[in-house]
Amino acid sequence: MKRIGMLTSGGDCQALNAAMRGVVKTMMNSDEEVEVYGFLDGYRGLIYGNYRMLQSQDFSGILTKGGTILGSSRTPFKTITDPDENGLDKVKAMKQNYYKLNLDCLVILGGNGTHKTANLLRKEGLNVVTLPKTIDNDLYGTDMTFGFQSAVDIATNCIDCIHTTASSHSRVFIVEVMGHKVGWLTLNAGMASGADIILIPEIPYDIKKIADAINKRKKNGSRFTIIAVAEGAISKEDAKLSKKEYQKKLKDSKYPSISYEIADKIKQVTGEEVRVTVPGHTQRGGSPCPYDRVFASRLGSEAAKLILDGEYGFMVGYKNREIVKVPLEEVAGKLKYVDPDSSIVKEAKMLGISFGD
Amino acid sequence: MKRIGMLTSGGDCQALNAAMRGVVKTMMNSDEEVEVYGFLDGYRGLIYGNYRMLQSQDFSGILTKGGTILGSSRTPFKTITDPDENGLDKVKAMKQNYYKLNLDCLVILGGNGTHKTANLLRKEGLNVVTLPKTIDNDLYGTDMTFGFQSAVDIATNCIDCIHTTASSHSRVFIVEVMGHKVGWLTLNAGMASGADIILIPEIPYDIKKIADAINKRKKNGSRFTIIAVAEGAISKEDAKLSKKEYQKKLKDSKYPSISYEIADKIKQVTGEEVRVTVPGHTQRGGSPCPYDRVFASRLGSEAAKLILDGEYGFMVGYKNREIVKVPLEEVAGKLKYVDPDSSIVKEAKMLGISFGD
């Protein structure tokens, strides 16, 4: 008999349901008797004891469904050890609910922040298995996270649409792709859609190099230029600021997001008309792509196997096309960045894509 | 022997290529010999004599292609009778190029502004046949315009994506749909995607009614509310302003678009967190949907028939499921609005959708 608690935390993404279905179907297909408690709205459900018991039929038909049947919320790691507004010790509360339900293990699906808290719970003595969920693909210790490929598909479709309209008019188009800290999503969606310029946080840009790329295209007879800009794109000058200084600068900015600032700069330097599109949260939504469905199902299945084998304290990740277990302490608090010298960036440059550097 | 000139003007949309293919395939399949001149970048090509002769193979494979192979530009009707920056009389120049090429007819694809200029050219003695292109479906004299259904599909997919992410978090989501003057696109995309509140220019909103709708949903246990907002949505108070006053107000606004202002107001009145998504120009892009491909092909085919029959001065439109010819003077300068008392609005309200009125 195994009693597991499950929760999804942080910004939602595609294939959360597929992953949970994978865990539960595998456990229910095993010889072990299983009870599954779903905590609602992320860690908040674990803190306040808000949960419901889940049955086999709760997982029927959700393989292709976006979002999360458990709901989610952002519970910042920074404040997790602080008491809540009523003085409740949140970590203690989570432990109490864990023990009250007599759980064998918590299955936690989340991204970077979520993993920090999961690792804290592990250190507090709870059995934890985690699954790497994020459209950013920035989790350390795994080649891939689920949600990523689905988000690439949506962002790519978006730039595809802009492509046909851009080629009809003579304009510069910016599409702002999600990613505050890392550029995987922008890099892949940009390459997939034939973007001419790609700006990512890991490669600070020089506005003059961007202008050069636009002007070179114009000289070669191209009517338009498409720029894929990560939310966290940063100029070479701004990259020299301290984190604090830069955050203040962003906060005081008159622009709703960095893309609008870049658009203005380009207009000033080149005289070109620039249009900005912000697909925003659509990148987290919709049915997971087939790649993510298979991948999340496989991860879920192997997570269940770990639990059935009594192996705890791991993130289930992906390395060299095999599902692997990675110790949580190796993962928590680290990000996987795009290496400016990696082969994929070099290949993109060989294809003629400018990174503004 | 027929010599036709063709141009696409105004904001681009899906199925422009399908419509042009329809015209040219039909003419080339007829017994008549045909020469087709494509003017580049809308009226600008006609003004400055910028064109190329088009062959059968130019139209091969473009049925499914977004954008326009001729390029487009916005040439405001307001200034069409003004000389250009070099003192050129634009109307005279268009006539000269028409006569120089010895054209039998101009085929003009465009929306509201385009039709005003087309009608001017007709009054100047040129033979003109037009095709109703716009994602706004706001052209007078036709039940439907091509581009509309494709844009509905894209905006709907966008709201679908937001739906899954909204249901995972407890939030209010605004999706800004194109449409500065009319609400057809927002109304249809909103109904198709199950939006809870739809705000369109034709039905000014009361922020309190919006708040009521949000609170009612909350009381009934719904975690989220989705609002489809047309770019030209307007509050009851603002609707009382003169056009001039309101435009000044918009210009001085600190918000990049009306959705951000509505988001702020909702937050103030309800305390709810609100997220805004702006799919923007993606709504004009991508491959036309099958409906638009059939529809634009049919329109193009009948436009060709008019030309072969020597019937000029018409827009080819759609009435009661038949392709019809509508005299240009009946169309030019008029818009087709959503009637707040129409059955589709009543049906939307019966379904529980709030218009904030």
Added chain:
Amino acid sequence: MKRIGMLTSGGDCQALNAAMRGVVKTMMNSDEEVEVYGFLDGYRGLIYGNYRMLQSQDFSGILTKGGTILGSSRTPFKTITDPDENGLDKVKAMKQNYYKLNLDCLVILGGNGTHKTANLLRKEGLNVVTLPKTIDNDLYGTDMTFGFQSAVDIATNCIDCIHTTASSHSRVFIVEVMGHKVGWLTLNAGMASGADIILIPEIPYDIKKIADAINKRKKNGSRFTIIAVAEGAISKEDAKLSKKEYQKKLKDSKYPSISYEIADKIKQVTGEEVRVTVPGHTQRGGSPCPYDRVFASRLGSEAAKLILDGEYGFMVGYKNREIVKVPLEEVAGKLKYVDPDSSIVKEAKMLGISFGD
């Protein structure tokens, strides 16, 4: 207080759920108190008293969901008045279950066969309101049926895919589109995807004319020919047979479907290699397209209004862009065919499409 029973009958299609949601949301938003009983698996549920009471939440999130939450089955009209294998009088049983539940009205969603039975129940004194569901768009009394546009989208996407592969090889491709009796689906999907030849039941074909069209394309330098074939396509010779003779011929045929026979004939006459693709039931599945979601919701809403007003015995249809009520006796047993002399067929021919006639 209104008590309604609801059922979906016949081959399933997209937007059945959207339509039912439209009925129930409208009734629940009215001042009337409402009870909804869902009969399972079509008329079978009504015959054998197999139903469940439906709540508001049963209709949440189903707007975009394909299939039918009530299940469906084919209950042939031919045998509806015959006793079942246990001697049960089916018509009597349906009436008994109707009266036992004290229903005010039956809401029946279905196609041609379904409407015959619905009309029978009306004549037996039951209150009935029906909704026109079929991917075939062949229901008499309405310009459009829901499911049709979604099926057009799927069949078109299928032919689009074949298009890219066909243009890479030198081949003739046949795509078999659903439609045993009418050609609306094949005609629209064929036009939308740029099929070169379209074969529909209403226009019997001559294999020599098909060969001519293929050879003409080849002479003009086209590498491939794409043929959209309705399941019920028929040759001119076969069209002369009596219905009985033809059905015997079909039954004795060595081909799994007509497309394979046509493929063989083309190969014999032209020597070309022919490939057949049969998308089959996929054309009924998947999420309804935005057009169908709006349309089915509107129909459902107006059906609810009829019930609330106590108006029974109607199919809710669509005429000239308005939702209308059509007396059931005018609808039952009649099909809406493609008229070979209609403008859409003429337009298709003007575009260069061959119908093999």
Added chain:
Amino acid sequence: MKRIGMLTSGGDCQALNAAMRGVVKTMMNSDEEVEVYGFLDGYRGLIYGNYRMLQSQDFSGILTKGGTILGSSRTPFKTITDPDENGLDKVKAMKQNYYKLNLDCLVILGGNGTHKTANLLRKEGLNVVTLPKTIDNDLYGTDMTFGFQSAVDIATNCIDCIHTTASSHSRVFIVEVMGHKVGWLTLNAGMASGADIILIPEIPYDIKKIADAINKRKKNGSRFTIIAVAEGAISKEDAKLSKKEYQKKLKDSKYPSISYEIADKIKQVTGEEVRVTVPGHTQRGGSPCPYDRVFASRLGSEAAKLILDGEYGFMVGYKNREIVKVPLEEVAGKLKYVDPDSSIVKEAKMLGISFGD
């Protein structure tokens, strides 16, 4: 100065154009002067000297386009060393055309058969670089081939559509997925779409085990069963036959494909109604998915780099998320099968999927 010849051979697939664009864009962006000759219709163009010189603009806009701008054909390796019907020595002819154009290298895009011929040409002294193209993902020496993920997407969408219709009726549905020799495509599409049973060539099936799986689902209250069947699925008895015996059996079979035979067997054993869908060549068509576009572009880019560096005789493959060069002699003539004991198969089984074994 580099002169390259390029050809695409075998069944077409998605992202062929993307890969060729990657090669050519990279070469044209380099300091080297480049001339590109495209041989038409696969090896046939090389044999008969049918080619055209390709310019930069030939590669504009083809990143997202399915098919191949060069055309393709199947030129069986078996007969490549035989003279053609006019006595022409095909291998000699290919060499002559290579030398006549003074080529530095041939870029050959293809699957298994294509690689055998490419290796032959290498052994004959020609410089060859190849790219792994196939929806089957069965090429030895690379973790992935382009076309595969796009085909998974199409097959998955197809089964998704069947899912909604299956759940509305009580039936067994078979979807026949491409793959005569290997099961990668069926395995992935089946897992992605939640198929209940997956039959692949590498795991011979027992019809009784299939019946058991169907009956178990029925007992658990499931209305339907979905079976993904690879074209090359084989029963345990047939797997015992010699290759020759089995091919004779297939040839003499009354069924158009294996799925129809399996359908009949299931009906006999379980009494269930079974429907077969054959998406066929659609699986090769349409726009490549974003994954394939990025992947094929990267491969093309690295192929160009090899040529620029004068490194020949390699297939450009993918290993552990890096693009690698693999000696052609290691690749040619070998297939990459699904290992029945691999972790992905085990995971699928843990998820409750039956392989009928």
